[in-house]
Amino acid sequence: xxxxxxxxxxxxxxxxxxxxxxxxxxxxxxxxxxxxxxxxxxxxxxxxxxxxxxxxxxxxxxxxxxxxxxxxxxxxxxxxxxxxxxxxxxxxxxxxxxxxxxxxxxxxxxxxxxxxxxxxxxxxxxxxxxxxxxxxxxxxxxxxxxxxxxxxxxxxxxxxxxxxxxxxxxxxxxxxxxxxxxxxxxxxxxxxxxxxxxxxxxxxxxxxxxxxxxxxxxxxxxxxxxxxxxxxxxxxxxxxxxxxxxxxxxxxxxxxxxxxxxxxxxxxxxxxxxxxxxxxxxxxxxxxxxxxxxxxxxxxxxxxxxxxxxxxxxxxxxxxxxxxxxxxxxxxxxxxxxxxxxxxxxxxxxxxxxxxxxxxxxxxxxxxxxxxxxxxxxxxxxxxxxxxxxxxxxxxxxxxxxxxxxxxxxxxxxxxxxxxxxxxxxxxx
Amino acid sequence: xxxxxxxxxxxxxxxxxxxxxxxxxxxxxxxxxxxxxxxxxxxxxxxxxxxxxxxxxxxxxxxxxxxxxxxxxxxxxxxxxxxxxxxxxxxxxxxxxxxxxxxxxxxxxxxxxxxxxxxxxxxxxxxxxxxxxxxxxxxxxxxxxxxxxxxxxxxxxxxxxxxxxxxxxxxxxxxxxxxxxxxxxxxxxxxxxxxxxxxxxxxxxxxxxxxxxxxxxxxxxxxxxxxxxxxxxxxxxxxxxxxxxxxxxxxxxxxxxxxxxxxxxxxxxxxxxxxxxxxxxxxxxxxx
Numbered sequence: 001x002x003x004x005x006x007x008x009x010x011x012x013x014x015x016x017x018x019x020x021x022x023x024x025x026x027x028x029x030x031x032x033x034x035x036x037x038x039x040x041x042x043x044x045x046x047x048x049x050x051x052x053x054x055x056x057x058x059x060x061x062x063x064x065x066x067x068x069x070x071x072x073x074x075x076x077x078x079x080x081x082x083x084x085x086x087x088x089x090x091x092x093x094x095x096x097x098x099x100x101x102x103x104x105x106x107x108x109x110x111x112x113x114x115x116x117x118x119x120x121x122x123x124x125x126x127x128x129x130x131x132x133x134x135x136x137x138x139x140x141x142x143x144x145x146x147x148x149x150x151x152x153x154x155x156x157x158x159x160x161x162x163x164x165x166x167x168x169x170x171x172x173x174x175x176x177x178x179x180x181x182x183x184x185x186x187x188x189x190x191x192x193x194x195x196x197x198x199x200x201x202x203x204x205x206x207x208x209x210x211x212x213x214x215x216x217x218x219x220x221x222x223x224x225x226x227x228x229x230x231x232x233x234x235x236x237x238x239x240x241x242x243x244x245x246x247x248x249x250x251x252x253x254x255x256x257x258x259x260x261x262x263x264x265x266x267x268x269x270x271x272x273x274x275x276x277x278x279x280x281x282x283x284x285x286x287x288x289x290x291x292x293x294x295x296x297x298x299x300x301x302x303x304x305x306x307x308x309x310x311x312x313x314x315x316x317x318x319x320x321x322x323x324x325x326x327x328x329x330x331x332x333x334x335x336x337x338x339x340x341x342x343x344x345x346x347x348x349x350x351x352x353x354x355x356x357x358x359x360x361x362x363x364x365x366x367x368x369x370x371x372x373x374x375x376x377x378x379x380x381x382x383x384x385x386x387x388x389x390x391x392x393x394x395x396x397x398x399x400x401x402x403x404x405x406x407x408x409x410x411x412x413x414x415x416x417x418x419x420x421x422x423x424x425x426x427x428x429x
Numbered sequence: 430x431x432x433x434x435x436x437x438x439x440x441x442x443x444x445x446x447x448x449x450x451x452x453x454x455x456x457x458x459x460x461x462x463x464x465x466x467x468x469x470x471x472x473x474x475x476x477x478x479x480x481x482x483x484x485x486x487x488x489x490x491x492x493x494x495x496x497x498x499x500x501x502x503x504x505x506x507x508x509x510x511x512x513x514x515x516x517x518x519x520x521x522x523x524x525x526x527x528x529x530x531x532x533x534x535x536x537x538x539x540x541x542x543x544x545x546x547x548x549x550x551x552x553x554x555x556x557x558x559x560x561x562x563x564x565x566x567x568x569x570x571x572x573x574x575x576x577x578x579x580x581x582x583x584x585x586x587x588x589x590x591x592x593x594x595x596x597x598x599x600x601x602x603x604x605x606x607x608x609x610x611x612x613x614x615x616x617x618x619x620x621x622x623x624x625x626x627x628x629x630x631x632x633x634x635x636x637x638x639x640x641x642x643x644x645x646x647x648x649x650x651x652x653x654x655x656x657x658x659x660x661x662x663x664x665x666x667x668x669x670x671x672x673x674x675x676x677x678x679x680x681x682x683x684x685x686x687x688x689x690x691x692x693x694x695x696x697x698x699x700x701x702x703x704x705x706x707x708x709x710x711x712x713x714x715x716x717x
Contacts, residue, residue: 238489239474264448264462266487288489293516297489298482317484319491321518 005032005227005277007304009314012335015296015321016328022290024299026318027249027335028282032228032275044227046081047103047146047176048220049136050074052095053154053183054087058123062155062183065209070118072213073151076220077106082146084139085114089125090159092135103139129158129195130168137172147274148176149223150199151216153206155183158191165191169198174259174271177201179219182416183209185408189415200273202252205416207409225276228306231313232261232269233282236301239266240289243300246270249339250281252419253346269307283339288320296321335424338378342421345374345383349418353411356390361402369393369400380422386414446476447486496520496548500687503528508686509535509709510694514670515702517542522668522707523551523592525559533599534562535709537612538575539668541591541641546582550590553578554642558596568607571596572651576642583644591643594651595628597666599711604664607651609640613672617683618662619716624680627656661714663689670706671697686710 013026050073052066070085077083082103085095096114097104104110140148178199180192183206196203206212237243248254260268286299300318323329352367368391375384389410393400445452445459458465470477471485478486497513497520505528513520521540538554540547557578561571583589593610606614611630618624631640640649663683674697690708697706
């Protein structure tokens with residue numbers, strides 16, 4: 001177990017509630033330190049599937065960059081990791097290894113063979129992302145104790161029926177982690193967002209396809225640095241309370257509320273995927289029954305657990321105490337306020353972009369202008385800069401107006417980037 | 430009754446207080462949810478589900494601690510009660526009630542709410558002062574020791590726990606008192622009309638106290654007074670959590686000290702229980 005990281009769980013909240021206060025908010029910071037994988041330490045087994053979109057739209061320079069990216073990913077694999085490369089069209093095809101659908105151990109020899117197989121990839125056919133994920137899932141299932149991960153890149157829109165795609169995601173959700181990359185300006189962020197949310201991964205926009213190999217390298221490296229396969233947040237709330245939501249809020253927004261597995265009537269597990277040396281933050285909201293002045297309750301009992309063994313790696317209490325001292329109950333915890341703002345910013349951008357696409361100019365203008373204001377206030381300079389390209393605000397009158405000619409790539413970058421959150425700045429600013 | 434509880438009743442066994450699953454006599458923990466059976470009972474929801482940290486695993490309530498409500502009764506009949514009240518999150522009052530030989534000692538301290546760790550301040554003050562007084566040291570010496578104990582808690586004058594102070598020694602029908610701040614002593618006579626307030630608050634009109642124990646208290650000296658009642662009665666020593674609710678009420682008639690202490694506590698709670706409430710009662714002479 002010496003290669004396992006040490007986990008810490010800290011809770012930021014203002015436990016004081018006014019007499020009519022019913023909602024308790026807390027930010028959980030989960031940190032994993034030490035135990036960073038080294039070759040010598042004998043890290044946990046890794047299983048990696050690299051999925052390359054080879055549909056017709058990928059022809060030309062795109063397929064060349066995609067091949068290069070897949071090769072880079074293969075080269076980044078740790079020797080001893082299990083891997084496969086899949087080509088995705090309207091079906092999923094094994095690129096490497098050929099023949100039986102299974103993963104092979106990464107060695108200098110198998111990596112070289114994979115390289116040669118990838119070099120032969122051609123672009124033709126349709127796009128059925130669900131099929132690709134199904135094959136990846138079957139390949140990874142053969143390695144139940146491994147850290148299971150897939151890397152998916154696409155440049156196009158999924159051509160499957162929404163319900164078919166949805167049932168694939170539901171069936172494989174939580175079974176492995178998928179990080180997604182969108183290339184070019186023709187793909188639909190909403191679809192990759194669904195994949196990332198269901199598969200507890202990230203999704204990102206590769207604006208310049210020449211950067212694709214670097215994205216592949218970075219994601220593969222991150223995946224190789226994971227040392228704990230699967231952890232859950234186990235959350236207990238009192239019998240008379242209701243857990244309103246559990247969201248990851250940093251480094252990216254990810255709503256876990258719907259991913260609950262009941263442990264007992266008061267307790268549920270929320271999957272968090274695999275962990276390396278990293279820090280993530282979660283926002284928990286509990287609705288509690290009315291209380292009396294001075295009374296203190298444990299409104300939530302949070303444990304970080306290994307679902308396979310039940311081992312508790314860290315735990316903490318979310319508290320609530322009723323008071324008639326307004327100075328206590330009206331103080332808002334800084335972290336709670338910050339991430340509430342970040343989630344609001346995300347919602348405003350999503351609502352604003354949908355309204356803009358639907359031609360509802362008033363709603364789009366209001367939402368995006370408000371988003372721009374929050375982005376500036378919370379130090380999200382990149383987001384503020386992108387919003388600036390979509391909506392302009394007259395500095396004198398404060399009147400906001402949608403810009404006419406918006407670069408499609410700017411819009412996608414704004415759309416995909418809105419899940420990223422900034423960390424709360426330290427004292428001062 | 431929920432379905433699992435009903436099934437448990439049918440099986441003639443208990444149900445897990447947390448998840449309601451039927452459990453059998455002698456089980457150490459619930460097979461379904463892992464709850465440890467035979468845990469202490471929650472004061473609010475009644476489930477046998479209080480965990481080691483003091484929270485109920487069913488309703489979440491933090492259980493009252495020893496200081497939230499405590500009672501002391503001595504063999505000679507003297508009694509004391511201290512209670513968190515209804516509005517404060519913890520009890521920052523402290524009381525000591527001791528008897529040795531012919532002497533009975535009561536010390537009541539009220540941690541100053543605006544100071545840090547006020548609960549510790551009052552606790553160390555009553556401990557130091559009562560131990561000194563029962564050994565026969567003077568009021569001045571006891572006050573000095575209590576003051577030093579509170580001062581030691583401070584890390585600087587800006588982080589100085591503070592407490593009020595009142596100490597009473599009853600010996601051979603004679604009451605001696607020392608105090609600083611706004612904790613008080615009253616005489617409740619059984620017959621003769623010599624009752625009333627025995628102490629004078631160190632406080633300005635708006636209620637802020639002008640003397641206390643603590644690193645930021647300056648060179649504070651206690652008021653000292655000796656009172657010899659003419660007949661039997663009860664000495665009442667209390668914090669402002671009680672006496673603020675005595676205004677406009679006739680002084681309580683003496684009676685069994687423990688019963689009266691509880692009755693006065695009930696009166697303070699029923700009147701709002703804004704602050705911590707501490708009451709000590711020492712009988713003198715033969716009460717009717």
